Amino acid sequence: MKSKLLSLPYIVWMLVFTMIPLVMIGVTAFTDNSGCFSVDAFVSAFQYTNIFLKSLWIALLSTVICLLLAYPLAYIICQMRPSTQKTVIMLMMIPMWMNFLLRIYAWVLLLQNGGPLDTLLSAIGIHGDYSNNTAAVVVGMVYEYLPFMLLPIYTVMGKIDKSLIEAAQDLGSNKASVFRRVILPLSIPGVISGITMVFVPSASTFVVAQYLGGTDDIMIGDVIDKIFFTNNHIGAALSLVLMVFILLFLVLMNKFGDEEAIA
Amino acid sequence: MKQKSGVLTKIYIGIIMVFMYAPIAVLIFYSFNKSRSAAWGGFTFEWYFELFKSRSIMNALTNTLLIAVLAAVLATVLGTAAAIGIHNLRGKTRAVVQNFSNIPIISPDIVMGVSLMLLFTFLGVLFHFEMGFVTVLLSHISFCVPFVVLNVMPRIRRMDTSIYDAALDLGCTPVQAFFKVVIHELMPGIVSGALISFTYSIDDFVITHFTQGARFQNLSTEIYSMLRRKIPPTINALSTLLFLVIIVVMVLINIRDRREEKRKTMN
Numbered sequence: 259m260k261s262k263l264l265s266l267p268y269i270v271w272m273l274v275f276t277m278i279p280l281v282m283i284g285v286t287a288f289t290d291n292s293g294c295f296s297v298d299a300f301v302s303a304f305q306y307t308n309i310f311l312k313s314l315w316i317a318l319l320s321t322v323i324c325l326l327l328a329y330p331l332a333y334i335i336c337q338m339r340p341s342t343q344k345t346v347i348m349l350m351m352i353p354m355w356m357n358f359l360l361r362i363y364a365w366v367l368l369l370q371n372g373g374p375l376d377t378l379l380s381a382i383g384i385h386g387d388y389s390n391n392t393a394a395v396v397v398g399m400v401y402e403y404l405p406f407m408l409l410p411i412y413t414v415m416g417k418i419d420k421s422l423i424e425a426a427q428d429l430g431s432n433k434a435s436v437f438r439r440v441i442l443p444l445s446i447p448g449v450i451s452g453i454t455m456v457f458v459p460s461a462s463t464f465v466v467a468q469y470l471g472g473t474d475d476i477m478i479g480d481v482i483d484k485i486f487f488t489n490n491h492i493g494a495a496l497s498l499v500l501m502v503f504i505l506l507f508l509v510l511m512n513k514f515g516d517e518e519a520i521a
Numbered sequence: 522m523k524q525k526s527g528v529l530t531k532i533y534i535g536i537i538m539v540f541m542y543a544p545i546a547v548l549i550f551y552s553f554n555k556s557r558s559a560a561w562g563g564f565t566f567e568w569y570f571e572l573f574k575s576r577s578i579m580n581a582l583t584n585t586l587l588i589a590v591l592a593a594v595l596a597t598v599l600g601t602a603a604a605i606g607i608h609n610l611r612g613k614t615r616a617v618v619q620n621f622s623n624i625p626i627i628s629p630d631i632v633m634g635v636s637l638m639l640l641f642t643f644l645g646v647l648f649h650f651e652m653g654f655v656t657v658l659l660s661h662i663s664f665c666v667p668f669v670v671l672n673v674m675p676r677i678r679r680m681d682t683s684i685y686d687a688a689l690d691l692g693c694t695p696v697q698a699f700f701k702v703v704i705h706e707l708m709p710g711i712v713s714g715a716l717i718s719f720t721y722s723i724d725d726f727v728i729t730h731f732t733q734g735a736r737f738q739n740l741s742t743e744i745y746s747m748l749r750r751k752i753p754p755t756i757n758a759l760s761t762l763l764f765l766v767i768i769v770v771m772v773l774i775n776i777r778d779r780r781e782e783k784r785k786t787m788n
Contacts, residue, residue, distance in 0.1 A: 265606025268599055268666065269618060275663040276625055279636030286639060331537055334530045346534065348771060353541050355767045358726055359744045360760045364544030367551055367757075372559035374547055401544065462629030464727070465745070479631050483730075486635060494639070497632050504629055 283501075286494035299491035306481055306496060313478040314503075316392065317461035320399035321407075324456045325449065327400070328407040332448075333441070336415045347412065350405050358402070359465065365398050366469050394470040395477075399460045406459075407452040414448030415441065450515045458504055545764060552757035568758040575755060581743035584654070588739060589722040592661035597715040599662065600669025601707065607670070608677045622667045633664060634731035641732060652734030660732045661722045668721070669714035676710035 290296040335346050353361065368375055369389040376388065388394060418441060426436045464479030471477075478500060486493035552569070556562025572578060607618055625633060641656045684706070688698035704711070726741035733742055747753055 262606055262609045264602040265610060265618065268603030268606065268670070271599060271663070271666065272621055272624075275637065275640070275659060276633075277621070279640040280624070280628075280632075282639040282643065283632070283636045327537065330533065334534065348775070349538065350541065352767060352771060353545060355720075355724075355771075356545065356760065356764060357741055357744060358724060359741055359748065360548065360756070360763070361544065363744075363748060363756065364548045364760070367559075368544050368547045370559050374543075374550070376559075401540070404541075458627070458629060462631050464631060469748070482631055482635060486638070486731075490639070493635065497635050501628060501632050504627075508627060 283494045283497050286490050287498045290491060296491075299489075299495035300499075302489075302492045303495040303499065306478065309476050309481055310478050310496075310499070312475075313461055316395055316399065316467075316475075316477065317457050319396050320403065320460045321453055321457045323396065323400050324404050324407040325453065328404060328411055328452065329445075329449070332408055332411040332415050332445075333437075335412055343416075347409075350408055353401075354405050361402060362398050362466055362469050365394070365401060369394055369397075369470070389470065390472040390475075392471065392475050395467050395475050398466050398470045399463070402463075402466070403456040403460055406455040410451040410455065411445060411448040415445045418444050447515060450511055454508065454511050457507065461504065462500055545760075548757050548760040549764070551754065552761045554754065554757075557754060568754040569762075572755045572758045572762075577738065578740075578743060578755070578759065581738045581740045584738060585723055585740040588654075588658055588661055589719050591658055592665050592722045593715045593719040595658075596662045596665035596718045597669050597711060600666045600714055601673050601704075601711055603666070604670045604673035604677055604707075604710075605703075608674070622670055625664050625667050626671070630725075630727035631731075634660075634728040637663070637728065638731040652732055653737040656732045656734065657729050657737060657739070660728050661725065664725075664728060665718035665721060668717045669711075672714035672717065673707055673710040676707045680706045 287299050288295055288297065290298055335343050338346065366389065367373055370376070371387065371389070373389075376386075379386070422440055422444075423436055426440050431439065462479050464477060464483050467475045467477040468480055478496065482493050482496050482500070485496065553564050553566070554561055555565040555567070607615060607622075610618060637656075637660045638652075641652050645651060680703070684702055685698055688702045689695065693701065724741070725739075726745065729739050729742050730745065733739070738746070744756060744759075747756060
């Protein structure tokens with residue numbers, strides 16, 4: 259029970275299978291085929307700037323939409339009876355247990371030309387293409403990650419001390435100002451972890467855009483996936499840049515969260 | 522905060538539920554469609570028969586379950602030992618180890634996958650092996666262990682260490698005391714760590730995709746390559762069956778929870 263040695267296998271494991279591989283990305287990114295130091299990979303990686311920005315844009319859109327959908331939902335769920343709360347949360351979680359690729363494929367089926375949505379809308383006279391565009395990619399992302407936004411907000415909101423709300427009401431606050439002055443500020447930590455949990459995976463995802471996007475909807479994850487089979491160095495450079503971006507984002511979010519906690 | 526929920530909130534929940542379940546309904550609908558195109562061509566069970574006849578899907582399913590069970594068990598053993606060890610570390614070393622633990626949790630899957638692929642390709646050239654079952658298993662253990670540590674740590678912190686000393690006083694050897702007392706105390710954390718590992722492993726696509734090598738397939742990568750070729754309706758049948766399994770598991774968990782709650786209120 260007192261032994262520190264028990265942590266040794268884990269430390270060795272993490273060194274071999276996490277730290278060394280990450281260092282290898284760094285080394286691969288900063289070398290060329292002959293193994294010499296070189297920044298060529300980063301120079302070549304520059305041609306993907308637009309794809310990089312587009313990925314961040316898609317991730318940002320998805321995160322914002324998730325937040326706009328999940329926040330009111332969490333608020334509504336918190337006001338239900340505890341047993342109903344449990345059921346609704348479970349209903350939101352069940353689709354998450356389906357395989358990631360099947361969930362995306364389901365949207366391909368739903369949005370395809372002559373598919374259910376097309377048939378339904380054609381019947382009332384609306385015609386259009388719903389698949390193979392940026393909007394479809396964002397819809398797919400929102401579907402993938404909505405529960406990741408809902409759960410942290412719901413957990414934090416559910417833990418708000420009821421007596422704080424009653425106190426605000428006793429002191430003359432109406433519903434709107436109870437929400438604005440009590441519930442909203444106290445739920446910010448949940449919102450921040452929700453944003454992190456949606457933004458990080460959606461910025462780095464691949465496959466979603468391949469299935470739901472048009473020809474110009476390529477995300478950085480897809481590029482990294484493809485390029486690793488032709489040029490390791492550019493792939494590693496892109497992975498490194500992505501990792502740095504995400505770390506910066508996490509630091510920013512953390513800082514924002516801390517400031518909120520103090521305020 | 523309690524109040525009667527209005528019509529608007531009901532409509533809102535309804536719309537969200539339609540959004541969550543419409544795609545699944547579509548998958549189920551198409552699994553019974555005789556035609557391969559988007560239009561309805563009559564009812565059939567054909568795709569279900571074909572699914573069970575497909576050796577590659579059944580093989581992928583076995584691989585997925587085998588990897589998930591092995592990864593969960595090994596990650597749980599490694600992670601539980603680690604959590605106890607880390608708890609006994611002091612000051613700076615402990616903070617460093619705990620921070621490193623978080624790296625796989627915060628880094629994007631694709632970066633983890635790519636970095637492991639670099640490692641295995643390098644080692645493969647050095648020791649003449651190819652990526653496959655073993656490399657996928659090693660990778661899955663790697664991304665599962667931190668979650669076990671994360672789940673067991675709080676239980677250790679809350680544990681009363683005097684019960685371990687009491688077991689020793691009553692004549693247990695340290696090993697006996699560990700297995701009879703400590704493990705028992707940590708069990709809830711160990712179980713949730715193992716369950717999380719199992720679910721993550723079953724659901725993983727990205728990391729398997731990069732570490733699978735040429736021949737190994739799990740369910741996710743098999744679905745990926747099926748979708749790349751053409752869109753075979755067997756996938757719809759597979760989705761429907763998976764969905765059924767999930768529903769059954771969820772209902773069972775719910776029944777168990779209700780029973781436990783009842784037992785608690787009766788006591």
